[in-house]
Amino acid sequence: xxxxxxxxxxxxxxxxxxxxxxxxxxxxxxxxxxxxxxxxxxxxxxxxxxxxxxxxxxxxxxxxxxxxxxxxxxxxxxxxxxxxxxxxxxxxxxxxxxxxxxxxxxxxxxxxxxxxxxxxxxxxxxxxxxxxxxxxxxxxxxxxxxxxxxxxxxxxxxxxxxxxxxxxxxxxxxxxxxxxxxxxxxxxxxxxxxxxxxxxxxxxxxxxxxxxxxxxxxxxxxxxxxxxxxxxxxxxxxxxxxxxxxxxxxxxxxxxxxxxxxxxxxxxxxxxxxxxxxxxxxxxxxxxxxxxxxxxxxxxxxxxxxxxxxxxxxxxxxxxxxxxxxxxxxxxxxxxxxxxxxxxxxxxxxxxxxxxxxxxxxxxxxxxxxxxxxxxxxxxxxxxxxxxxx
Amino acid sequence: xxxxxxxxxxxxxxxxxxxxxxxxxxxxxxxxxxxxxxxxxxxxxxxxxxxxxxxxxxxxxxxxxxxxxxxxxxxxxxxxxxxxxxxxxxxxxxxxxxxxxxxxxxxxxxxxxxxxxxxxxxxxxxxxxxxxxxxxxxxxxxxxxxxxxxxxxxxxxxxxxxxxxxxxxxxxxxxxxxxxxxxxxxxxxxxxxxxxxxxxxxxxxxxxxxxxxxxxxxxxxxxxxxxxxxxxxxxxxxxxxxxxxxxxxxxxxxxxxxxxxxxxxxxxxxxxxxxxxxxxxxxxxxxxxxxxxxxxxxxxxxxxxxxxxxxxxxxxxxxxxxxxxxxxxxxxxxxxxxxxxxxxxxxxxxxxxxxxxxxxxxxxxxxxxxxxxxxxxxxxxxxxxxxxxx
DNA sequence: TTGAAAGCGGTACCAT
DNA sequence: ATGGTACCGCTTTCAA
Numbered sequence: 001x002x003x004x005x006x007x008x009x010x011x012x013x014x015x016x017x018x019x020x021x022x023x024x025x026x027x028x029x030x031x032x033x034x035x036x037x038x039x040x041x042x043x044x045x046x047x048x049x050x051x052x053x054x055x056x057x058x059x060x061x062x063x064x065x066x067x068x069x070x071x072x073x074x075x076x077x078x079x080x081x082x083x084x085x086x087x088x089x090x091x092x093x094x095x096x097x098x099x100x101x102x103x104x105x106x107x108x109x110x111x112x113x114x115x116x117x118x119x120x121x122x123x124x125x126x127x128x129x130x131x132x133x134x135x136x137x138x139x140x141x142x143x144x145x146x147x148x149x150x151x152x153x154x155x156x157x158x159x160x161x162x163x164x165x166x167x168x169x170x171x172x173x174x175x176x177x178x179x180x181x182x183x184x185x186x187x188x189x190x191x192x193x194x195x196x197x198x199x200x201x202x203x204x205x206x207x208x209x210x211x212x213x214x215x216x217x218x219x220x221x222x223x224x225x226x227x228x229x230x231x232x233x234x235x236x237x238x239x240x241x242x243x244x245x246x247x248x249x250x251x252x253x254x255x256x257x258x259x260x261x262x263x264x265x266x267x268x269x270x271x272x273x274x275x276x277x278x279x280x281x282x283x284x285x286x287x288x289x290x291x292x293x294x295x296x297x298x299x300x301x302x303x304x305x306x307x308x309x310x311x312x313x314x315x316x317x318x319x320x321x322x323x324x325x326x327x328x329x330x331x332x333x334x335x336x337x338x339x340x341x342x343x344x345x346x347x348x349x350x351x352x353x354x355x356x357x358x359x360x361x362x363x364x365x366x367x368x369x370x371x372x373x374x375x376x377x378x379x380x381x382x383x384x385x386x387x388x389x390x
Numbered sequence: 391x392x393x394x395x396x397x398x399x400x401x402x403x404x405x406x407x408x409x410x411x412x413x414x415x416x417x418x419x420x421x422x423x424x425x426x427x428x429x430x431x432x433x434x435x436x437x438x439x440x441x442x443x444x445x446x447x448x449x450x451x452x453x454x455x456x457x458x459x460x461x462x463x464x465x466x467x468x469x470x471x472x473x474x475x476x477x478x479x480x481x482x483x484x485x486x487x488x489x490x491x492x493x494x495x496x497x498x499x500x501x502x503x504x505x506x507x508x509x510x511x512x513x514x515x516x517x518x519x520x521x522x523x524x525x526x527x528x529x530x531x532x533x534x535x536x537x538x539x540x541x542x543x544x545x546x547x548x549x550x551x552x553x554x555x556x557x558x559x560x561x562x563x564x565x566x567x568x569x570x571x572x573x574x575x576x577x578x579x580x581x582x583x584x585x586x587x588x589x590x591x592x593x594x595x596x597x598x599x600x601x602x603x604x605x606x607x608x609x610x611x612x613x614x615x616x617x618x619x620x621x622x623x624x625x626x627x628x629x630x631x632x633x634x635x636x637x638x639x640x641x642x643x644x645x646x647x648x649x650x651x652x653x654x655x656x657x658x659x660x661x662x663x664x665x666x667x668x669x670x671x672x673x674x675x676x677x678x679x680x681x682x683x684x685x686x687x688x689x690x691x692x693x694x695x696x697x698x699x700x701x702x703x704x705x706x707x708x709x710x711x712x713x714x715x716x717x718x719x720x721x722x723x724x725x726x727x728x729x730x731x732x733x734x735x736x737x738x739x740x741x742x743x744x745x746x747x748x749x750x751x752x753x754x755x756x757x758x759x760x761x762x763x764x765x766x767x768x769x770x771x772x773x774x775x776x777x778x779x780x
Numbered sequence: 781t782t783g784a785a786a787g788c789g790g791t792a793c794c795a796t
Numbered sequence: 797a798t799g800g801t802a803c804c805g806c807t808t809t810c811a812a
Contacts, residue, residue, distance in 0.1 A: 088806070100538075127513060127514075140538075458798085783812085786809085790803105
């Protein structure tokens with residue numbers, strides 16, 4: 001017990017250049033004993049003193065790797081437990097030049113925060129990925145950091161900031177700005193891009209198998225008998241966009257169906273865009289019996305546009321989405337869609353990043369299987385003559 | 391230029407105990423010059439050398455508060471710019487015992503990551519709050535941290551971890567575990583609870599004005615002529631639950647309508663629960679012409695349950711939600727709901743936290759106004775005789 | 781195996 | 797106003 005008191009005294013004495021320590025001696029003592037964790041941090045030196053070993057030994061005990069005698073280790077652990085010792089993360093990262101922190105990318109560019117970069121349909125999808133990321137990161141003892149943007153939002157100050165924060169690696173969601181992507185690639189900071197291409201000695205990317213997902217979606221419609229399949233096209237510039245186009249075409253090719261370019265309506269990956277695209281399609285007079293959307297949210301918008309025009313889903317037109325949000329079953333009709341495994345995507349992203357960090361070399365791109373989930377928004381096409389848009 | 395070369399040499403020399411520095415001298419030099427930010431960090435000492443001042447002066451220049459001559463400041467800033475200097479965050483937090491970091495709470499308890507703690511209806515709402523939090527945090531130069539859970543998930547190690555990370559404050563979303571809430575309250579770590587009660591010398595809370603929001607919702611229904619209003623009740627244990635009950639009752643009381651307890655169905659704040667509650671309600675045979683849900687997602691589920699039973703919304707039954715997600719306008723019918731101002735909630739949370747941090751005392755609870763947004767899911771009740779549940 | 785000591789990159793007090 | 801210097805708490809040689 002006397003050790004404990006001595007310790008408490010010490011805690012309250014240091015840093016006070018001989019000032020009013022006597023004044024607060026009593027109250028300080030009482031407080032410290034009832035809530036040891038409430039006051040100034042417990043340091044490895046405090047633990048060393050209580051355990052009767054050197055501070056270096058305490059450090060070794062917690063670093064794990066170093067060799068410490070069982071006797072010493074036991075004493076240290078006991079002391080650490082009674083004092084409620086937790087190593088100072090700041091001191092550790094200062095000396096180690098790294099920390100168990102993964103930065104989530106997006107706080108780059110102009111006034112863009114990570115979550116603001118994601119447009120709404122993305123948002124609902126990526127929130128699932130984000131949850132998986134956090135779950136897995138927490139499993140492996142890493143914190144997630146969403147850094148604030150630097151004042152000068154150029155790529156080098158972006159990287160400098162990450163370095164200043166001593167992040168172990170970076171995970172980006174969706175399409176990053178090109179300058180940021182380049183900066184990351186050149187930075188030698190371990191990076192995993194989700195849904196964007198990026199390869200390098202310390203970088204790779206993970207995404208759903210979008211080619212196969214889109215292929216399955218179109219195949220499903222073809223199997224139901226659809227031939228005139230419209231697509232709300234997502235920008236080709238982004239990875240999922242490119243791959244899904246390829247997948248859709250592959251499925252069409254399998255059946256020898258040639259794609260009618262008039263059935264491919266460009267959109268901006270927003271519900272509003274999808275709504276307008278659907279209206280455009282209807283107004284064009286080109287016949288179609290099914291619509292492929294690139295996200296569930298867009299699919300909802302397509303359905304809304306269709307029903308607003310008096311068409312029924314799936315009796316008149318089938319609609320298929322992409323993502324498989326929880327919401328799909330709540331909609332009426334329940335949405336047939338391509339399931340993306342957000343848990344796997346998030347988990348793999350973290351695992352891959354750790355691999356880069358630890359093994360110092362990046363593996364190739366990772367693709368997570370996706371699959372169609374059939375619900376109520378798709379059905380065989382009506383007899384062709386039965387469909388008269390507008 | 392010679393200064394630059396000297397600096398580069400120094401960067402590559404230190405820490406290498408006289409080993410193979412000659413070997414890599416050339417390549418190292420070239421690399422360092424084309425990508426100065428790529429190698430070992432630029433320190434304040436490097437800047438001092440180039441600027442021809444002491445390291446202390448560089449520190450003062452960047453700390454802002456201290457007095458530095460204009461001449462010195464200019465030289466330092468020039469040097470810092472050419473070298474691409476950014477203060478080391480770890481070193482700063484080590485010596486300052488704080489950092490510009492706000493922890494988002496949730497990584498506490500069992501295997502609960504922040505985002506996993508939120509049930510799905512919450513999730514869609516809180517993601518908006520999260521976005522606002524990040525936007526505002528980034529404005530004021532704070533990073534957001536989602537800490538991984540400590541191995542021993544008790545409240546004191548939770549607080550210790552936050553301290554070890556040197557977070558400036560904590561913001562919690564939704565209902566935290568009681569032990570965590572207490573720990574935070576006792577910790578003297580500045581804290582803002584969103585949607586949970588928590589007051590102390592360094593803690594306060596912010597939420598929508600749930601009482602008024604619920605009152606407006608019920609008022610809206612009453613004004614349409616509804617008298618038999620059912621409610622999918624949220625747990626009373628949580629702040630929004632309590633306040634909304636109070637608000638709903640207040641509105642009823644204003645019109646002298648007495649609440650029929652059979653119209654209040656407890657649910658668990660999930661879409662499945664809301665669906666089941668609606669079915670239960672219908673099966674009970676108790677008449678009603680409107681349903682108040684506690685979230686938009688639940689409202690969707692209610693509508694789905696109603697329509698699955700052959701009832702029309704709003705012709706047979708009116709439904710009103712809470713939150714005003716972007717999705718509301720995509721649904722059919724578009725959802726009448728109570729708008730929560732997520733941007734304000736997030737912004738206020740950050741601002742209030744900063745106030746606690748800087749002024750060292752917590753203000754009272756903050757309430758953000760909410761208001762009804764009328765869309766298509768509410769209408770005057772059908773003639774009473776017209777309604778026959780089932 | 782263990783302890784002593786030299787930093788890691790800043791901050792802030794001291795004296796000049 | 798500026799430079800010198802003593803830490804912040806921890807990791808990692810180096811010697812013992």
